Amino acid sequence: MRPVEPVAASLCDYDHECDVLVVGFGCAGAAAAYEAAAAGADVIVLDRAGGPGGSSAMSGGELYLGGGTPVQKACGFDDTPEDMFAYLRAALGPHADEEKLRLYCDGSVEHFQWFRDRGLTFNERLYDAPSWMPPTEDGLMWLGENAWPYNTVARPAPRGHRPTAAGFGGWLIMEKLVEAATSAGAVSHTDTLATNLVVDGRGRVTGVVARRYGARVTYRARKAVILTTGGFVDSEEMLEQHAPVLLGHGKVSDGLDDGSGIRMAAAIGAATRRMSVVEIALTVLPAMITRGMLVNAHGQRFVSEDVYPGLVSVAAVQHQPGPYWAIIDEEGYEDIPRRDLWGVRPEHVTETLAELEEALGMPPGALESTVATYNRHAEQGEDPYFHKDAKWLRPLKGPFAAVDPRLGFNTGDRESAGAGTGVAGFTLGGLHTTVDGVVLNLSGEPILGLYAAGRASSGIHGEGYISGTSLGDGTFFGRRAGRTAAQETPVSRP
Numbered sequence: 001m002r003p004v005e006p007v008a009a010s011l012c013d014y015d016h017e018c019d020v021l022v023v024g025f026g027c028a029g030a031a032a033a034y035e036a037a038a039a040g041a042d043v044i045v046l047d048r049a050g051g052p053g054g055s056s057a058m059s060g061g062e063l064y065l066g067g068g069t070p071v072q073k074a075c076g077f078d079d080t081p082e083d084m085f086a087y088l089r090a091a092l093g094p095h096a097d098e099e100k101l102r103l104y105c106d107g108s109v110e111h112f113q114w115f116r117d118r119g120l121t122f123n124e125r126l127y128d129a130p131s132w133m134p135p136t137e138d139g140l141m142w143l144g145e146n147a148w149p150y151n152t153v154a155r156p157a158p159r160g161h162r163p164t165a166a167g168f169g170g171w172l173i174m175e176k177l178v179e180a181a182t183s184a185g186a187v188s189h190t191d192t193l194a195t196n197l198v199v200d201g202r203g204r205v206t207g208v209v210a211r212r213y214g215a216r217v218t219y220r221a222r223k224a225v226i227l228t229t230g231g232f233v234d235s236e237e238m239l240e241q242h243a244p245v246l247l248g249h250g251k252v253s254d255g256l257d258d259g260s261g262i263r264m265a266a267a268i269g270a271a272t273r274r275m276s277v278v279e280i281a282l283t284v285l286p287a288m289i290t291r292g293m294l295v296n297a298h299g300q301r302f303v304s305e306d307v308y309p310g311l312v313s314v315a316a317v318q319h320q321p322g323p324y325w326a327i328i329d330e331e332g333y334e335d336i337p338r339r340d341l342w343g344v345r346p347e348h349v350t351e352t353l354a355e356l357e358e359a360l361g362m363p364p365g366a367l368e369s370t371v372a373t374y375n376r377h378a379e380q381g382e383d384p385y386f387h388k389d390a391k392w393l394r395p396l397k398g399p400f401a402a403v404d405p406r407l408g409f410n411t412g413d414r415e416s417a418g419a420g421t422g423v424a425g426f427t428l429g430g431l432h433t434t435v436d437g438v439v440l441n442l443s444g445e446p447i448l449g450l451y452a453a454g455r456a457s458s459g460i461h462g463e464g465y466i467s468g469t470s471l472g473d474g475t476f477f478g479r480r481a482g483r484t485a486a487q488e489t490p491v492s493r494p
Helices: 027-038 070-074 081-091 098-106 108-117 170-183 236-242 260-266 309-319 330-335 353-360 366-378 469-486
Strands: 016-023 043-046 187-189 192-199 205-212 215-227 278-282 293-295 325-329 348-350 400-403 423-427 438-440 446-452
Touching: 016 027, 016 205, 016 469, 027 043, 027 170, 027 215, 027 469, 081 098, 081 108, 098 108, 098 469, 108 469, 170 187, 170 469, 192 215, 192 260, 205 446, 215 260, 215 469, 260 446, 278 309, 293 366, 325 330, 348 353, 353 366, 353 400, 446 469
Parallel strands: 016 043, 016 215, 043 187, 215 446
Antiparallel strands: 192 205, 205 215, 278 423, 293 325, 325 400, 348 400, 438 446
């Protein structure tokens, strides 16, 4: 990895100056830039790519919002910040950041309105089916809130808010946020890679050194630098050091999430948190496993198949022997709406479970035993071991099929990224920050002039993940960082 040692302010003859310098133009950077500029600060945003957007623009576009938004109310759900907090504390845990999470839940309705004020629209319709991402323009979806055990800790309400875009919608969110930031006065410098932080004699961050088309460019920040450079899934070295569970798997990113911002800050003594925590997506269809089951290499179930599919993925990849198989019968397969099949077809179809076991290399009798137990309970409308909702329960009968997640999805316009493993993900750990984005050092003290938000920081997550909580907390805490940085007292030149 390239060196990232800090540069002394006395060595810099600055090419550009501003009040607040934002490094990275994804969702967190755009939110920070907008708020800082709206507060009257002179803002420059750097992005290493040829244009803004980053991994945020490539995302599905879910925003995890609740507490009683207008969309929830229009769809007949009376949600509260307390229920939202209780669900997320359980689903994002263990060890979710409760201070940040409380603020996020209490401010969720206002944050929803902030998105609407930036020009995003949300159709007041619920997509009432299990899915990674609805193929419709419905503005609300379930993200596991109505599944056990989470429906026992909080009153269920769907909180997956989606802007008016069928399929992937991250591009639309970024289009509106970038427009808002630039309209507020933020100036974007693209094709500019920040390489080093600039610090003065007191250790205060006063700018960055960058590279543009191979040439050195320097920036002075009179008030603060905000790092919104993303996570580190694209750095094999950092994955090996901190999150080896993702080694060899696909990467959910724009290819530029290499941890550069985290490393620049660490070089001046910044602390990190939760660096081993990751998001994991196993390419199994929620619409399929709810109607059937998901089993490990030994033919055993291990999770309720109707929980949020990211939690299913973590349960599989981090705790079960692979390969994993989605098992379904003919009736269940035919019941899946075509729009929810995502181009997936079974690779193995047999009349009996014994034949399917042999085809999949499972221990003889293992899958037969699993299905027999499942069927016996399903006849009674119950799932005592894993508590799948009764609406999905019915005895499975031949012929049977098995789907291999390693083959991925084919939705017609893009194939899933899984590097042949059926698994893809990104990192959730990062710089240790306060609720206002101030970066802390190894002693827990603020590093003057330095802020961070988005996946460059450790946000609301503990060891779990729910869709929409990256775009959600990235923008929410990006906004707080931008507002707070704009209020800093300007530092004069040395």
